[in-house]
Amino acid sequence: MSVNIKEVDGVKIQLKHRASCHCGSVEIGLDLPEGLIDLRRCDCSMCRRRGAVAASVSLNGIKILKGEQHLKLYQFNKRTAMHYFCEKCGIYTHHKRRSNPRQFGFNVGCLEGINPLKIEGIPTYDGINHPADLE
16 A cells, blocks of 8 residues: 555554554554554465454564563474464464565554554565465
8 A cells, every 4th residue: 555544543653653463462663753654455375364454563662561471482384484472371472584584574453453454455465376386
């Protein structure tokens, strides 16, 4: 999405916004000075099943505030992307991106006060035909 989202359904995206899993065991701090950038869905086998809307943040723009011990790592295919989820409730919180290893993707649905279903026009990336698979 070319436009940065700074507000969703009347809720402002904070410069420093918190995100958490469903049970609250994992809390993440995000630096979002430009709001939500690079919003997307993906149709790869993993993203299709989890159905999350993701946005991007720089590697230094994310900090685990609580519950790092409850995060589990899942990797598949080329084992490049690193997908993290809460071991207690199973919610995907974030991942180190395969297509841009200088960024993390994060689950917009984990942001406090934000409902990603209220955001219109989110593009779907072609994760089935990922550019890294064509090499």
